[in-house]
Amino acid sequence: MKRHLIELPISTRDGQFIARYSEKGLAELDFPNANCRRRGNESQIAANRDSSRRLLQIQKWHRLTTDALENILAGKEPKKLPPLDWTGKTDFQKSVWRQMLKIPAGKTKSYGEIAQAVGKPKAVRAVGGACGANPVPVLVPCHRVLAANKKLGGFSGGLDWKRKLLALEGIKLLL
């Protein structure tokens, strides 16, 4: 069953992000120039087909998303996040993302530390997989998760973005 997602752009000085909302909250966030990595036929700008009540709700979430994104891109902690829709994701992935949400701006954790925090200290590779499956990068700060010894590791939006986001928060990397 395909979810009906409302797609809205967020213009920032770093480019135009694309946010997609379900009836439960923010479901996906794409980086600028992400080349529509998710097919696109399941999400569409179809605001006129939705009830005005739902539209108002989504506009409210969109303001929260925009504020949070702008704060993060300014190297600050977002004041408030919109509700996140993790429907269809596994418990393990949701646990990992919840742990990432606890990492404050300017701080980092390693994949191993996240694995420990979710009670599976040996599942470090699985944590990497969950990071890659994160549909809401930046807001769920997977860029604050580094490999051991402060090495960069990887990033679904591209390592340039990861470096940039970490630099904004004043985090120094090895290499």
Next chain:
DNA sequence: GACAGATGAAGGA
């Protein structure tokens, strides 16, 4: 059930 993966640790040069 096999395979891949955004890791981490250990061992050798």
Next chain:
DNA sequence: TCCTTCATCTGTC
């Protein structure tokens, strides 16, 4: 140090 190898765990097909 740097490189290689392997153990480990989870998600996906």
